[in-house]
Amino acid sequence: MSVFFMRNGIWVLATPFFQMTLGVDPFLLSLSITIPLFIALFLGPFIGQLSDSMYRMRGTRDPLLITAALVCGISYGLLWMIPSDLPQEKILIYIFLLALIFQLFSSVYIIPLTSLMYEVSDDSYQRTRTLGFIAYYNKVCSILYHWAFPLAQLSLFGSLLLGVKVVGWFIGCVLIALLGMFPVWLLKNSQVPLKQNIKATPKVSRVRALQASLACVFGNTNFGLLMLVVLCQTCISGFSASMDYYLIVYYMFGGDVVEGAFWKGILSSSYSAMGFIAIPIITLTVKRFGNKKTLEIVFLFTMLGGLCKWFIFTPGNEWLLPFDAVLSSSVWLSMFVIIPSMIADLSEANRKETHLDRKGSFISIHTLGGKLGSAIAVICSGLALNLIGFDASSITPQTPDTLLSMRVILTFGTVLSSLTAFILIKKIKI
Numbered sequence: 014m015s016v017f018f019m020r021n022g023i024w025v026l027a028t029p030f031f032q033m034t035l036g037v038d039p040f041l042l043s044l045s046i047t048i049p050l051f052i053a054l055f056l057g058p059f060i061g062q063l064s065d066s067m068y069r070m071r072g073t074r075d076p077l078l079i080t081a082a083l084v085c086g087i088s089y090g091l092l093w094m095i096p097s098d099l100p101q102e103k104i105l106i107y108i109f110l111l112a113l114i115f116q117l118f119s120s121v122y123i124i125p126l127t128s129l130m131y132e133v134s135d136d137s138y139q140r141t142r143t144l145g146f147i148a149y150y151n152k153v154c155s156i157l158y159h160w161a162f163p164l165a166q167l168s169l170f171g172s173l174l175l176g177v178k179v180v181g182w183f184i185g186c187v188l189i190a191l192l193g194m195f196p197v198w199l200l201k202n203s204q205v206p207l208k209q210n211i212k213a214t215p216k217v218s219r220v221r222a223l224q225a226s227l228a229c230v231f232g233n234t235n236f237g238l239l240m241l242v243v244l245c246q247t248c249i250s251g252f253s254a255s256m257d258y259y260l261i262v263y264y265m266f267g268g269d270v271v272e273g274a275f276w277k278g279i280l281s282s283s284y285s286a287m288g289f290i291a292i293p294i295i296t297l298t299v300k301r302f303g304n305k306k307t308l309e310i311v312f313l314f315t316m317l318g319g320l321c322k323w324f325i326f327t328p329g330n331e332w333l334l335p336f337d338a339v340l341s342s343s344v345w346l347s348m349f350v351i352i353p354s355m356i357a358d359l360s361e362a363n364r365k366e367t368h369l370d371r372k373g374s375f376i377s378i379h380t381l382g383g384k385l386g387s388a389i390a391v392i393c394s395g396l397a398l399n400l401i402g403f404d405a406s407s408i409t410p411q412t413p414d415t416l417l418s419m420r421v422i423l424t425f426g427t428v429l430s431s432l433t434a435f436i437l438i439k440k441i442k443i
Contacts, residue, residue, distance in 0.1 A: 061377030086190025159281030247386030253426025319427030
């Protein structure tokens with residue numbers, strides 16, 4: 014749960030609060046949040062190497078997990094403490110500094126924790142089942158995630174500013190910091206020193222060890238194809254999906270942010286509900302056909318869902334929004350369940366071949382690919398909104414051309430990303 018909010022927590026309040034409420038320029042806002050993400054991304058391989066080294070030498074990753082969970086929680090809470098009367102330039106600087114701290118330490122947390130997930134079993138299908146079980150928590154978080162801003166709008170807080178601060182600190186202190194330390198407490202006796210690895214591992218400098226690990230990871234063709242699939246989904250599809258919130262608010266409800274936020278919550282809750290149904294279906298499909306074939310089926314289904322978005326996201330069709338979740342929710346679930354399971358298989362095969370544990374390197378590059386795609390999607394979204402004439406500070410409805418452009422991006426971007434990913438998966442040989 015803490016990992017979910019580390020990956021997604023900033024944008025849940027940033028778009029409706031900083032952009033739709035305070036009127037911050039969407040492109041500049043995207044830069045202030047994604048530039049820190051880029052910085053954290055390229056430190057990921059060093060963090061992965063640090064995680065692997067700490068586990069080999071000390072048999073535990075606890076110091077990394079505890080420190081990162083606390084820093085992430087505090088920096089997230091502080092992000093929403095900004096005075097609303099500051100000029101836009103200072104707001105952007107404030108966001109940048111807090112986002113930088115948050116993104117750096119989220120990487121320090123996510124990579125060691127994912128290593129623990131990979132170590133749960135040596136059996137490929139058992140890992141997929143375990144990731145499917147973890148996905149239930151992911152879906153619970155999805156429900157909480159998209160109701161965060163509507164909750165902050167409740168009259169009991171007295172003002173939206175206070176509501177955002179309260180919700181922000183709750184997410185930071187409880188859902189990120191407190192829950193983030195649970196693995197340290199609950200897995201206290203499960204981590205043991207890998208003495209056999211220490212003896213077998215030659216003593217080389219950390220730089221050379223990192224270079225060797227990265228060369229091994231990047232030299233794996235199947236892993237490279239999987240990373241292209243991840244980039245395709247997080248970048249192209251993520252960019253396309255960013256339009257749904259704007260279409261709901263400005264096209265389906267004529268600029269009513271409160272009503273739009275409510276129906277966005279309905280849509281996101283529908284995705285979460287469908288996730289609960291899809292998890293056992295996906296795991297059973299994997300058991301029957303394997304990871305690769307299941308991914309192919311998912312992306313074919315998502316192409317159909319992309320075409321249907323053209324008709325669903327129109328005025329008067331808000332009751333069809335849950336149907337969008339029926340068609341398109343499985344692809345995001347697959348990114349969380351099937352892809353990591355396939356990467357764990359590749360990591361285990363590499364360990365047996367080289368007799369070296371490189372989970373941290375595989376995980377760091379996977380994390381880098383996912384976040385890189387998401388960061389590019391955010392920047393492209395902010396840039397595209399400016400290019401198509403979106404005006405965040407306008408009190409009048411957006412122009413018909415702007416709304417049409419949003420519909421085209423949402424529909425055909427989804428179809429394009431699914432088709433490209435399907436072709437890439439066909440080339441994987443696992």
